[in-house]
Amino acid sequence: MKQDLDQLMAKRNLDAFVIVSDENYNPLVDYMTNGARVFGGYVLKKRDQPAVLFVNPMEIEEAAHSGLRVVSYSDINYTELLSNRLPESALQVELWKRLLGLAGITGGRVGIYGTADLNVYLELFRLFDQQLTGFELVGESGMTLFDEAMLTKDADELARIRTVARKTNEVLQLTWDWIGTHRQHEDGQVINAEGTPLTIDAVKQFVLQALLERDLEDTGMIFAQGRDGAFPHSRGNDAETLRTGQAIVFDLFPRERGGGYHHDVTRTWSIGYATPQVQALYDTVMEAFDRSLEMTQAGQSAQVPQLTVLDYFESLGHPTRRSHGDTHNGYVHSLGHGVGLKIHERPSLSQFRDDVLQSGNVITLEPGLYYPDQNMGCRIEDMVMIDDSGAVVTLTTFHKQLVLPLQG
Template identity: 50%
Template sequence: MKSDLPRLMEKRGLDAFVVAGGEEYSAIRDYVTNGAAITGGLILQKRDGEPLLVVNGMEIEEGRKSGLDTRTYAELGYMDILKDEKDLDKAHILFWGNCLKAIGVETGKIGIYGVGAINQYLEYYQMLTETYPQYQFVGEKGLTLFTEAMITKDAAEIERIKSVAERTNLVLDQTWQFIAGHALNADETVIKADGTALTIGDVKRFIRRALLEVELEDTHMIFAQGRDSAFPHSRGESDQALKAGQSIIFDLFPRELGGGYHHDVTRTWSIGYAPPALQALYDDVMTAFDISMEAFGVEKPTSLMQTAVLDFFEGKGHPTARSTPGSLDGYVHSLGHGIGLNVHERPSITHLRDDDRFLVGNCVTIEPGLYYPDKGIAARIEDLCIVSDSGELVSLTPFKKDLVIPIQKA
């Protein structure tokens, strides 16, 4: 969690970090500025020091809401630099020196983090290295400073995650009721009161509105039917009519409005009835879900959970990402992932990585699935879970796991 940052910096030999980046939403910027609504600037922190937020004067009021020591570019001498240096990139690099001095770092190893234009920062890195022999600027891959800090959530984060979960469960229920409130025609098409087909686009519009009512925003939900459902990341065709007896994968991962903590849930639905092949697939996925929850143990490697699911699916004759790497049939993905300000964080729950363990404060998805594109059927079930203070895996997605949405005949 965030309070681990000084310890995690020490482990990496970092004397300071700089969070840079562009206008894109950046989970790291959100994390270190306590959600300040800024679109640029720099955040610098000396190990065992307090963070300094440096913003454009236009963003000073929003920057101050971070609660951090907040200064403008002008206050830290940027305008003086511009008097002599007309190249804005070079001026920006010179400004880093002012900022590093402002946090009392005259020498040492500086980690650069953030989300930005890769091409630009490759150039900036060269310029920084040439301009400042007294600093050693470094990047980091794999389990980075912030990736590692974010693996566990503190009490304030868990509270926000629980609130997002409650609101998402409400929207799941509203969506179920919305679909169930329609009717099937003789063609097994779901129709509206006016007799026209209910489309995936209609359902997505309903969901986006419902999310907005509870101050959440959609981030590319999946609502995919039939063959589409069998490609895990196919989002569904807006103009497609809902039909009875088709596998529908509904994967919703909304976040707090404007950027923030996520929920992540998947339900598999079939309207009216479930064909036997889909029901059998669904039963296997539900069993795998139960096996996952039973395989959990705090401090245990996360890979053991995935292995238990791989063993089960392979025993039932399904190809998997372990038995048949690259297959588009069967169980083709990992079992789950950490989640927070990013939709994908650590720990990973995969057989490809055996260095992640479950820890108190984890917030993870558990999402076994089976996919058969040629048969046009699929099933996935996903709950978001936290590892509680007492070391239990607790689902925050109580919404029912029924396959069939009952519906009336028109």
């Protein structure tokens, strides 16, 4: 949790950290700035001291909403610095020296986090190593400081996550109901009352509209029919008309508008009816889902639910990445991941990671099976949290019916 940051810094022997951002939404800056809409800022924090937020003067009014100490270019005489027309990288070195000074960071091990242009920082890191004497800049891979802090959510975060979940469930229900108002043309196309074919683009527009009305924003939904659904991240062909009897993978992972907490859910729908093949695939994935949920427990290795699913699928003869290397058929991804300000957080429910499930985790469970040659894929995903008592609470309460009946 956020309150553990100082302790997690100590564990890493970090004296301070700097979060760098660019003009895009930055989840780490958001995490530290209490929802202030700051773009392009730096967060600097000395261990056991409050964080400092550095922003362009144009952002100071927004930055004040963070509750942090806000500093700006005027505090480091930036315009004077610019007027010297230093080379860009030399300018950055001088900027960093002044910034670190402002935040009272006078030396020691400084963790560098955040997202920015690698071309700029490849050059800068080399210069920093030479010119920031007394500082050791520290990177990390794997379970980083912020991964570890974000592993468990505090009460404020959980409240926001529950709100996003409730709204996302509403959007799923509305979409299900709306598609159901359509009817089937004799050729299997789904059409509206006027006979107009219902396209994937129209469905996505409907979903975007429903999200917008709830102050949520899409971050790249998947609505993939038939063969497209057999490629887990194919977003679907917008121009395509919905057809009855096809497996449709609908993966929706919106967040609070402007950047914030996510929900992540997948349903597989077959409109009008399901073929025996699709029904059988669905039943198998549903059974895998139920087994994985049963093995999701606080204190448990996060590998266990994944291994359970691998064992189950393999026992039925489905290829997996464990049994068949880089297969494109069968079960081709891990079981799930943490969800928060980033769509993919820790813990990882993967056989290649060593995370342990615990209270405060918010994770997905999303087994799937994919058969491009049979023009079908299926994935079922809920988001769940592990509460203070260790109970697993399902946040995705929307039903898991496969066949979406046409009422129109």
